Amino acid sequence: MLRRLINFAESSAGFDARSSIAQIYRPVIRGYFGVAAIYYIFMTLTHFQEFSGADLLSMVSASVTASLFTLFAWHALRKPLPIGKLEALTSVTNMLIIINVLVALQLEYAEPKLIYFMMMAMIFAFACVSMRQALLSIAATLGGLFYQLAQHESDQLTIYGFISFAAALSAIAITFFLRRAIGLAVAAKHEAERELKQAQNLGETMRQRSLSDSLTGLPNRRAFFETYTEYKNGGDPSHAAWLILLDLDGFKTVNDVYGHIMGDALLKEVAERLRNYCGTNAHVSRMGGDEFNIILATNAGVDAVEAWCQKLLPQIAEIYRIDDRLIQVSGSIGCTEILADETDTQLIRNADFALLHAKRTGKNRVVVFCDEHAKNAAESYRIEQALRVADFDKEIELVFQPQFDLGENKVVRAEVLARWDSPTLGSTGPDRFIKVAEESGLIANITLTVLQKTITTLKSWDQRFPLSINLSGHDLIADQVIDQIIDLVHNSGLDPTLLEFEVTESAMMPDAQKAADNLGRLAALGHPIALDDFGTGYSNFGYLRTLPISKLKVDRSFMENLTDPMSEKILHSLAGMARTLDVECLLEGVENELELLMAKRVGAQSVQGYYFGIPMTAEELFEYIEEPDMWHEQPQRSVAFGQ
Structure with a gap:
């Protein structure tokens, strides 16, 4: 059983069980050598009192040799030794002990001294490293006993035979069961170490996996x-x-x-x-x-x-x-x-x-x-913190910029623009806080506040007037925001055609399909959809025709250099695309008569810009609708609102 256990342990755990048993047994064997050395040093001294002449020389030679060798063996075992050397040291020590007993009996025989052979058999049973070595040592001991009996006590061979058999059986049993217990302990220890190592390896493997990206294999x-x-x-x-x-x-x-x-x-x-x-x-x-x-x-x-x-x-x-x-x-x-x-x-x-x-x-x-980025980042951080604690219902104000229809020669709609009066930052334009609100995920709160205020304003007017509200990219791809927008309009009882929603091409890029689906939901309810900043994105005709848009708002940047002949050609192309799509074309950034003339030449249906009105309050919007000419003469009116 011990052999099978050792074989299993050696094959599964990858260690030499015999060597492991020997090293565990090393302190016992070293103690054995130490006791033997002390014993034979003491015996050497007593020999000088008991013997003389040639007998003294024989006894002292045997005991000194045994004491010196056991001292050497004791010293050598300060550190682990290969099992072969350990067995050799133990075997030589055992033989020296047997020789000392035989020399003593040869010089002065006494039957009671035969007990030494029984004692040696038991000692060797405990002290030998391996079963093989124990059997050889016990056999040598009993051989010495029978040699002495044959010379001096031949008539006692039978009784000593039974005694020797009992001693040999006991010694062998001690040797087997002692080493079996040690072998089991060693095998169990190494099995536990093997399982611990496996657990550590598994833990390290899991740790490495937890630190690795499963797709690319890079650190995560x-x-x-x-x-x-x-x-x-x-x-x-x-x-x-x-x-x-x-x-x-x-x-x-x-x-x-x-x-x-x-x-x-x-x-x-x-x-x-x-x-x-x-x-x-x-x-x-x-x-x-x-x-x-x-x-x-x-x-x-x-x-x-x-x-x-x-x-x-x-x-x-x-x-x-x-x-x-x-x-x-x-x-x-x-x-x-x-x-x-x-x-x-x-x-x-x-x-x-x-x-x-x-x-x-x-x-x-x-x-x-760099430092400039640090300054901008610091400002963005201040704005973000102010947005997080803002009471938008109290702090957001609405202003309106008219959209003028060139064919009907009148204002037909106004774009709703938000202005934020922060208690900590003061008056803050949309160019400063809208991007921060989008990046920090707070834009939906502003959108819903603007929509609610727009609805309240519309319902307060005796005469309903169409308005246009901007939606961000975050709003477009968030179903819950679109749901809230639909609910607000539905609960207000207003005609959805009064509320147009403006979106930019770039706002739809994060998830074009989701954005198109949500725009379709709004358009299906009757809300007009305008595509803002047209011409600056990546749109193509095939993509535009899939969107439920009713208006293209050409970006103001195309009005900045009208002396360049290419500008007029580009504007003609953009207005032509709007006609092909059968949607309205609105030019933004019209600020003077020359730009108005260009808008008419390229075929724009409507315009928006400072020439036809800067952002204004609701009261000013109605004054403008009633007397638009006076606003052309007062371009600086309400400039505090900015754009």
């Missing part, structure tokens, strides 16, 4: 923050590090056009390019979606870090071949230096601000966070 968000913390808090202060955020441009389009399987394959290819580019110089991780973070440890200056990132962009933008399809995306990068005195939140916010700036200013570029 958790691993990034662990590495980031090491660099920020435990790194060498003399060595700088940079936080680099990379976001793919056009990845959502790949998912929409080719499907998520192709998108996943693209992410794997991007990850491989990042891994190859960064090598051991930087830690790259996937944060989720198409977002990747890089920690670059370098003492190089801003220009060198920016150059390093610039070299990465062409590699990301190089065409990918996936399932025989050619796909191209680019990347935008924002980076900031990791400084010990900056909070984690602020550092990540800074890098994210730089990335956002790269996205807004053309994409496929690198932006390093």
